[in-house]
Amino acid sequence: DADVTQTPRNRITKTGKRIMLECSQTKGHDRMYWYRQDPGLGLRLIYYSFDVKDINKGEISDGYSVSRQAQAKFSLSLESAIPNQTALYFCATSDPGTGTTEAFFGQGTRLTVV
Amino acid sequence: SQELEQSPQSLIVQEGKNLTINCTSSKTLYGLYWYKQKYGEGLIFLMMLQKGGEEKSHEKITAKLDEKKQQSSLHITASQPSHAGIYLCGADQGEAGNNRKLIWGLGTSLAVNP
Numbered sequence: 070d071a072d073v074t075q076t077p078r079n080r081i082t083k084t085g086k087r088i089m090l091e092c093s094q095t096k097g098h099d100r101m102y103w104y105r106q107d108p109g110l111g112l113r114l115i116y117y118s119f120d121v122k123d124i125n126k127g128e129i130s131d132g133y134s135v136s137r138q139a140q141a142k143f144s145l146s147l148e149s150a151i152p153n154q155t156a157l158y159f160c161a162t163s164d165p166g167t168g169t170t171e172a173f174f175g176q177g178t179r180l181t182v183v
Numbered sequence: 184s185q186e187l188e189q190s191p192q193s194l195i196v197q198e199g200k201n202l203t204i205n206c207t208s209s210k211t212l213y214g215l216y217w218y219k220q221k222y223g224e225g226l227i228f229l230m231m232l233q234k235g236g237e238e239k240s241h242e243k244i245t246a247k248l249d250e251k252k253q254q255s256s257l258h259i260t261a262s263q264p265s266h267a268g269i270y271l272c273g274a275d276q277g278e279a280g281n282n283r284k285l286i287w288g289l290g291t292s293l294a295v296n297p
Contacts, residue, residue, distance in 0.1 A: 111289035112271070157223065163285075169214055169231060170275040170285050176225040 072096045075160050075175035082150050082182055090145045090178050092160030100163045101143040102172065103127075103135060105156040112159070118143055150182040186210060187274050189288035197296050201260050204291045206272035208253040214275035215255045216285065217246050221268045229257075229270075262295045269293070 073094045082088050092101065103115040104127075114127030116135040124135060132154060134146045147154055157179050161172040188207045196202050206215065214233045218226040230239045235250025243260045259266055269292050273285040 109289065112287040159225065169233070170273075171216060171228065171231055172226075172273065172285055173228070174218075174226040177223070179223065 071176065073160060073162055073173050073175040075158075075178045077178060078176065079179045080181070082180070084151055084182055086150050088147045088150055088180070090147075090158055090160075090180070092143045092145070092175055093141050094143075094160075094162045094173075095141065096162050096164070096173060097140070098162035098164045098173070099140060100165065101137070102161040102163070103133075103143065103145045104159045104161065105129070105154075106159060106177075107156050115145065115158075147180075147182075150180075152182045155180060155182045185289065186276070187272060187286050187288040189270075189272055189291050191291060192289070193292040193294075195294045195296065196262050198263060199261055201258065202262055202293070203259075204257045204270050204293075206255045206257070206274070206288050208274050208276065210253070210276045212248070212250065212253050212255075212274055212276065215246075215248050216273040216275075217255070217257050218271045218273065219268050220271060220290070226271060259293075262293075264295045264297055267293055267295045 076091045099120045102117045104112045106112050113129050115133050118124050118137045121137050136144050157177050159177050160175040163172050186209050190205050216231050217229040220226045230246045232248035238247045245258045248255045269290045271290045272288045
C-alpha cells in the first residue's frame with residue numbers, strides 16, 4: 070500500500086461544482102502539502118499544514134480551501150470549480166524530525182473542469 | 184524569475200548516450216533533492232544532497248552538489264528508455280525557523296529513443 074494515498078485518481082467535474090480531493094498518509098508525518106502541477110509552470114504550493122492546528126496559504130491559494138481532519142488526513146476543496154483549475158494535484162508529506170525537507174508524494178489526482 | 188532554474192527544459196537522446204541535467208539556485212542551498220516523474224504520475228524520490236561537494240549514485244544516475252555555484256547536476260550514464268520522464272529538482276533554501284519548505288524547478292523532460 071502507498072504511504073501517501075490520494076483519492077480520486079481522476080475526476081471530471083463541471084464548472085461551478087464543489088469538489089473535494091482527499092489525501093491520507095500512513096507515514097506519521099506532521100507536515101502535509103497540496104501542490105498543483107501545470108505544464109510549463111512546475112509544482113506550485115496551494116496550502117500546507119505543519120500540524121493539525123496549523124494551516125497556511127501557499128503561493129496560489131485563491132479558489133481553494135483545505136481541512137486537516139487528523140494528522141493523517143488533509144483534504145483540498147474547490148468551492149466552485151473553474152476550467153483553469155484543471156491540473157494534476159499532488160499531496161505530499163514531510164517529517165522535520167529527519168532534519169531534512171524530503172517530501173513524499175501521493176500518486177496525484179488529475180482534475181478536469183469542463 | 185524562477186528561484187530554481189533547471190536546464191535544459193527538455194532533452195531527447197539516443198539510447199546509450201550520456202546526459203546531464205542542471206539545477207541552479209538563486210539563493211544559498213541547504214539541501215537539494217532530485218525526483219523523477221513518469222508522465223502524469225507521482226514523483227519518485229531519487230537522491231538528496233546536503234553537503235557541498237557531495238556526490239551520490241543510484242544505478243546509472245549520479246548527482247553532485249556544488250555549494251559555491253549553488254548548483255546541482257544529475258548525470259545519467261548509458262541512458263535507457265526506462266530513464267524517460269520528467270526530472271524535478273527541489274531545494275531547501277533554509278528559511279528561518281520552522282518555515283522550511285521545498286521550492287521546485289520547472290522540470291526537465293527527458294525522452295530516450297531506442
